[in-house]
Structures are given as structure tokens and as C-alpha cells.
Amino acid sequence: MESELNQSIYLSKEVWAAEIKGWSITDCAVRSHSFLYICLRRDVSDEQASKMWDHDIPTKLFVLNLEKPGTTFGSRTLEGYNKPRIGVALKPLAQGLLVARNNDGQVSVLGGGGKFPDEFIDPGKVPVTYRIKTIDGFAYSVGGGRAIYKRTDIGKWTKVGEGFPQKDASSSQGFNDMDAFSANDMYAVGGHGDVWHFDGKAWKQMGFPSNVQLGTVTCAGDGKVYISGEGGSLWVGRESTWKSIYKGNASILWNDAAWFGGQLWLSSDYQFRVWNGSELLPVTHNGEPVSASGHMDVRDGLLGIASPTHVWTFDGQQWRTIVAPYLD
Template sequence: MSSPHVSKKKWQEIVEGFEITGIAVRDRNVLQMLSRQHVPAAQASLMKDSDIPTRLSSIFLDDSTENNIECQQLSHMPFPSLGVSRAPFARPGGLVAAMNADGDTWPLGGGNGPLEKIATGQWPGTSRLKFIGAHTYAVGTAREIYKRVAVGRWEKVAGIETPRNEEEMKASGFDDIDGFSENDLYAVGGHGDVWHFNGREWRQSGFPTNERLATVTCAGDGNVYISSEGGSLWVGQHSTWRLLEKRESTVLWNDVRWFQGRLWLASDYQLRVWDGREIVVPQHEGKSIVASGHMDAHDGLLAVADLWTVSTFDGKTWRKVVAPYKD
């Protein structure tokens, strides 16, 4: 097997001792990787999450030199989320958003920083960053959605009903957002909390379960797929939904993406695909693909990352990008 794309020297400098917690495809030649320093459980229990060092890395897949990865180390970034900024937006690159009072967000690309604030003092509670159309969206607790309208400037998306009390707060979203366009968006989360934007207004969609919702994917086949508690999968649009497969997993799907005509699903323990009848292990050249963790797909490239490795698939070849060097 060929060596990983990232050299042993750079792996030791940037990746060793850290755990990969996010991966994003900026374009088919650049990956953005989020990693956090490994801290033993006993030590972590005495720390704040914001005390754990965080790294945002760019991996250049078309660069065969030893300098095909660069990294920015960040501090005071509790429970960080990874996203990207792409053209035609100014300064394409990676974004890391913290779950803190201001929604501190650090951009890497076209230079580093300066630090952005999604909503100063408003606790936006960012749980996911998603690039749709020409902008990055941040979703969070209490049905909060913010849109990055310029470098350093985020605007709150209006028109979504705010939870009225603590009980509604616990049951409401958001944990994910996706769209066929910026005028056809879906945001999900909470317990069966689904909202749709039709280009004019946001409306809450009736959903046939109050299970916890994890992801939403506006797929290339024209359907909207939502994953829920236990790893179950739903399909539909607007307020018409049906259950595709009921599952009993102990974890939610982290990421669900449409890639080359199939729906791919990744959790902490599994990588799977929906084959039109059931959720199955993906196959390539007669062999099962064993992978798990976080995932993204864009520009003809699928990327999957567990705590220690990153792999890509272009529809023809699986490629190891990051892997531990044991000798």
C-alpha cells in the first residue's frame, strides 16, 4: 500500500497527539481538517472544553511535496464546528466556530483571521456550519440560523419562530441545514423540528416523529433525507415524509452526503450507503469499505475521517491522505 499523502515529518508536527474531529472538502484539491489535542479522560474531567488546543489544517491534495499541509493552532474554542468558505465568496478557506457567547469563528485561507463573531453576546450555540449556494450558514440551539454575508460579518436569518418556553426550547432545533439552493432550504433538529424556506418565508413542516433529528440532506435525486434517533432514515419534502429504514443504533449519524448518485452516511462507528432498499456497507472492487467518523462531499470528491485517519474517494480510487506512522 502506498504511503499516506501527508508525510511522516508533517504528521509528527501537525497530527500526532491530536484527534481528528471534522473534515470538509473545500474543493477537489483542498481538504480542511479539524483536530483537537488528545487529553486522557481523567485529565479532561478537570478541564474546560475551551482549554483543549484545537487545530485547523489545510491539506493540499495536488501537492506532492512535503509541505502539502499547513496548520493554525487555536485556543479558547469550546465544542468547535468545522466549515468552509468557497468561491465566489471572498477568501475561500476553512472556518472553525466555537460554541460560546459570541460564536467566535476563525477563518483560515487567503491569510489567517482575524477572529469573527457570529453574534456578540447572543450565545448563537453553533452546532454546524454548512456552505449552501454562495454563503456559509451557522445553525444552533433555539432555532438560530446565521448567514455569513461578508468576511467578518454574519446576519441572523429572520422569520423563524423562537421557542416560547423551556419545554419548547428542549424540543426545538437546529442541528443541521441544507438546501437545493439558498431559496429552498431545510433546517432540522430537536425532536421532530423541521423548517423549510421557500424563498419568501420559513414554515414549520409537519414531521411524523418526535425523535431527535440529526442531519438533513438535499440530494441530487430531488429528495430530502433526514436522519433521526437510532440512525433511522426518512425521505420526503415539505410536510410529506416517510420512514425508509428504522434502526436501533446507540449513536446518531454525524454526516449524510449525496455523492455520485448514492446517499452516504457516517457515524462514529460506521460508513454506510443507502442502496435504494436498505442501508448497507459500501463496496469497492468487490471489497467492503471499512471507515467511520465524519464526512463531506463536494466537487467530485468524498472525504471520510475517523480520529486518526483521513481517506478520499473520487468514484474510482480510495486514497489514504492521513494515517498514523507506527515506526
């Protein structure tokens, strides 16, 4: 499958050499079936890294037009972006968002037909963004200490905190991820078994049968909610009723989980799996393994997944290699 995927690389050698070579891909976000954003960090040696803070490493926000192979793209190189995460907003405009985990929650905005200034989620309040989620078209910053902000307009982020107790955050509290069936039916998870539900008015803590670290939550097309946690384990349920369906032994959490093509897909730094309703299986296509892993996003009928050197997409029928190294 790997050789089949690499037969035709979307990004031309010239663009790859100018924009990707010397950088590592750390995240991706699907805006639509036509536009894909990726986050890159400048490659540095272990010796260099030992003398630097994370925000000293240059960051790049890169967008590809998937309808015009190898020719249309945009990029922005950024300084001072600590542990950046990437996401998209569809309202009020379709745009890519790159968020720094710094004191202000600095956001670089790319797309939407103009040049937009940097935004700040909550100046001086350290939003600690772990993930950007898109719900009903609006972007949400999901962070530690149960910090959730909704981007209600260009340049405007509003805290969605009604129902959370006003006390100092601890490592046992979330959040790492959130998802929703609608803006009035949202779930957020993280910390150690910290699960909350939002009914459109306020957040309420849900019961959960484990106090392990939680990584992802998916409000799936089958009407169920899937939560992943420590070891790569999985639970399914809703509100305060949960059932363990898989006990993993991985050393790291799943990076991302998403519902696509009637199944739950999960990706980590070294695994790519699909839950078929009874088993967690390696992803295959036409009977061959798909050798992808890393960070994943799904939107508008397209799945994107990015490793440090490669980016792939899948539309339910065809896999495409979007970015790959040119070695000659």
C-alpha cells in the same frame, strides 16, 4: 481494503509527527478537489480531561493541498475554542472556518490569500453552532434554539430568522443540520421532529410523522429530501410529506449525511453506510469493505471522511489515505 488504502499515505511522516501526532481528528471539510481542512484536538488523558473544561483543550485547524502530496499545508493552533466545528465558505473568498460553541460564536478563518482576524457570529447571544453548511457558496451557522446565521461577507454574519416564533428555546427545538436545493429552497431539522422549510422569504414549520431526535437533512440529487434521526433511522419526502424507509437501532445519531455519486452516504463514529434506494449497506470498493467512519463532507466531486486517527478521500473512482499514523 484497509491494507490497499494504507499503501500510500498522502501526509509525510515528518509532517504527521510535527502536526498530527498527539492530536485527535474531530471533523473535516472539503473546500474543493484540491483542498481539505481538518479539525484536531490535543490528546488528553481521562484524568486530565476530568479537571478541564472543553475550551481548555487546544484546537488545531489544518489545511492540506491534495495536489501536492506531503509538502504543502497550513495550520493554526487555537486556545479557548469550545466544541469546535469546521466548515468552508466559497464566497466572497474560498476559506476554511473553525467555529467555537461559545457565547460569541468565535470563528477562526484560514485561507483566502491573507491573514484574517477572528470573527464573531453574534456576540453575547450564544449561537450554539452545531454545524457549518455551505449553500450557494455562502457559509451558514446552524445551531440550537433554531438559530441560523448566514455569513454574508467577511466578518459579517446575519441571522436568518424570519418566520421563527419569538420564544425561549427548548430541547424539543432544532437545529442540528440544514441543507438546500437553492437559497430559496432550504430545509432545517433538529430537536424532536422539528422540521422547517425556507422559501427565500421566511421559515415555515413542516409536519413530520415522528417526534424523535433528528440529526441530518440532505437535499439530494434525485430531488428528494432525506432526514436521519434517532437510532440511525431514515425518512424521505418533501415539505410535510414523509415516508419512513429505514428503522435503525444504533445508539447514536449519524454524524453526517451527503449525496454523492447518485447515492446517499451516511457516517457515524463507528459506521459508514450508503443507501442504494432500497437498502442501507456498508460502503465497499471493488468488492472489499471500506473500513472508514467518523465525520464526512462532500464537495466538488470529492468525498472526505475523518476518524480520530485517519482521513480518507474518494473521488468516485479511487480511495486515498490522506492521514494515517506512522507506527515505526
